[in-house]
Amino acid sequence: MKRKGLYFLIALALGGVGAVHAQDNTAAAAGSSATSAPAWPNGFDDRWYVAPTVGGFYNDSDRNTHSRQIFYGLSVGKFIAPNVSVELFVDRTKRDADSDVFGQGNKWSSNAYGVSARYFFGDANSWRPYLMGGVMGDYHHNPFDRSWAPAAQAGVGVSKSITDSTDFRVEAAYRYDWDDKTQPAKNGYGDWYLGFSLVAKLGSVPAPAAAPTPPPPAAPDCSKQFRNGVNLCDNKCPDLPEGTIVGPDGCPQKVVIDLKGVNFKFDRPKKGETNIEPALAAPSSDSMAILDQAVDTLKRYPQVKVMVAGYTDSVGKPAYNQGLSERRAQIVYNYLTSHGVDASRLEGPVGHGENDPIDSNKTDSGRARNRRTELQVQQ
Numbered sequence: 522m523k524r525k526g527l528y529f530l531i532a533l534a535l536g537g538v539g540a541v542h543a544q545d546n547t548a549a550a551a552g553s554s555a556t557s558a559p560a561w562p563n564g565f566d567d568r569w570y571v572a573p574t575v576g577g578f579y580n581d582s583d584r585n586t587h588s589r590q591i592f593y594g595l596s597v598g599k600f601i602a603p604n605v606s607v608e609l610f611v612d613r614t615k616r617d618a619d620s621d622v623f624g625q626g627n628k629w630s631s632n633a634y635g636v637s638a639r640y641f642f643g644d645a646n647s648w649r650p651y652l653m654g655g656v657m658g659d660y661h662h663n664p665f666d667r668s669w670a671p672a673a674q675a676g677v678g679v680s681k682s683i684t685d686s687t688d689f690r691v692e693a694a695y696r697y698d699w700d701d702k703t704q705p706a707k708n709g710y711g712d713w714y715l716g717f718s719l720v721a722k723l724g725s726v727p728a729p730a731a732a733p734t735p736p737p738p739a740a741p742d743c744s745k746q747f748r749n750g751v752n753l754c755d756n757k758c759p760d761l762p763e764g765t766i767v768g769p770d771g772c773p774q775k776v777v778i779d780l781k782g783v784n785f786k787f788d789r790p791k792k793g794e795t796n797i798e799p800a801l802a803a804p805s806s807d808s809m810a811i812l813d814q815a816v817d818t819l820k821r822y823p824q825v826k827v828m829v830a831g832y833t834d835s836v837g838k839p840a841y842n843q844g845l846s847e848r849r850a851q852i853v854y855n856y857l858t859s860h861g862v863d864a865s866r867l868e869g870p871v872g873h874g875e876n877d878p879i880d881s882n883k884t885d886s887g888r889a890r891n892r893r894t895e896l897q898v899q900q
Contacts, residue, residue: 557729559685565603566645568722572596572690576716578614583707586616586629592714594633604641610634610655618663622704629663629703633672633696641680649680659698670700680720688720778815778827778896783808783853785892787836790848797852802889812853815896816860827896829854829869832877834888839874846872853894868899 561567574594580586594612601607616629623629635657641649652675659672676694683689693715701708746753748771753759756771767773789800801808819825831850833842850870858864880887 557732559727560730561727565600566722567600568686568724569597569599570720570722572598572608572718572720574610574612574716574718576692576714578616579713580616581710581712583704584616584629584710584712585619585622585704587619590614590616592716594716596637596718603645606639606641608637608639610637610657623664627664629661631662631698632660633657634660635672637674639678646682651678651680652676653678653692653694659700661700661703663703665704666702668700668702670698670702672696672698672700685726686722688722690718690720692716692718778818778898780811780815780853780894780896782811783894784889785849787834787888787892788845790852792848794848795852795855797856800849800852802892812856813860816857816862819857819862819866823866826866826868826899828871828899829857829867830895830897831870831872832891832893832895833875834891835875835878835882836888843872843874846874848872849892849894853896 559566572595574596576592578590578592580588580590582588592612592614594610596608596610598606598608598610610633612633614631614633616631618624618627618629620626635655637653637655639651639653641651643649654673654675656671656673659670661668661670674694674696676692678690678692678694680688680690693713696712696714698710698712699708700710748756748759748761748763751767751769751771755769758767758770758772761767761771761773765773784802785800786802790797791800794800797812798805798809819827829850831846831848831853833846833849835842837845847870850872854867854870857867875882875891878887878891879893880890882888882891
């Protein structure tokens with residue numbers, strides 16, 4: 522195998538790893554709430570995978586080469602059982618030959634083509650030690666010979682899942698090469714190697730199996746039973762006292778008497794200002810009409826109590842805005858009581874400063890909406 526061709530295959534495999542990572546991140550963002558296991562058709566992850574590998578060889582001294590060399594390779598495989606995988610692999614080692622045996626500047630390269638099997642222990646999502654065995658053909662290229670020789674290997678390793686589609690593994694193994702042609706006086710070489718691999722699984726992860734739907738409970742006969750005006754068959758909060766303001770499900774409902782449109786001028790009211798109309802944003806007549814509607818609503822529903830709350834935009838210091846929001850709540854509170862709403866039905870007034878904006882503080886119109894008061898119905 523040409524070195525550039527193997528480089529290309531490894532680069533292509535690493536590109537696939539990146540694509541799988543992107544696929545995993547998208548799937549996680551779309552289904553982060555899923556907690557059940559994927560529904561693999563055979564009960565385990567049997568997708569094909571590619572595994573680019575890089576590592577180091579500790580060469581047999583009888584090779585008459587440098588003792589340590591780098592190797593790189595590529596595997597394609599899949600699991601055939603929950604704990605067993607089978608791979609086809611190719612790898613290349615280029616050794617620096619001893620000059621007193623092979624001549625100055627000569628190399629000894631070996632390309633291995635083979636099949637290997639691994640037996641894993643433990644759960645697929647944890648650290649998994651494994652045993653490995655394999656057979657191959659080695660093609661040797663050196664100044665003395667260009668030929669094939671059989672070889673076999675055995676080793677141990679450990680694998681760990683990084684994502685749903687990517688594993689990392691480290692492997693140490695012994696490889697014996699029955700090469701008797703490169704050096705006629707030698708008949709076989711035993712090398713050790715340590716390899717590091719990224720295992721990129723191809724294809725998508727299946728969706729978790731849907732949990733069986735339990736049978737619906739028998740519906741009680743409560744057609745004539747109500748609490749706060751909601752039928753008990755539909756009431757999710759049946760223990761609330763009568764007279765509680767609730768929503769369609771019978772549970773407490775936070776209601777705001779709508780003062781939308783009652784907005785204040787910038788930095789108004791001033792300290793000591795008691796007349797509300799000059800402090801309102803133009804046209805003030807629209808805001809006054811909304812306030813009068815709120816007075817009418819409170820008079821028609823005497824059981825309703827409200828909290829009078831004021832707010833500001835984010836311009837200015839927080840401490841100043843807190844005081845300004847309190848003045849806004851106070852001037853609306855005074856308007857309600859002066860128009861016949863009993864003070865016992867009003868809580869506050871309270872100011873929330875620039876907290877809880879209802880629009881963006883980055884625009885004039887948004888800041889104008891944030892300069893407001895609310896009448897928050899109390900349960």
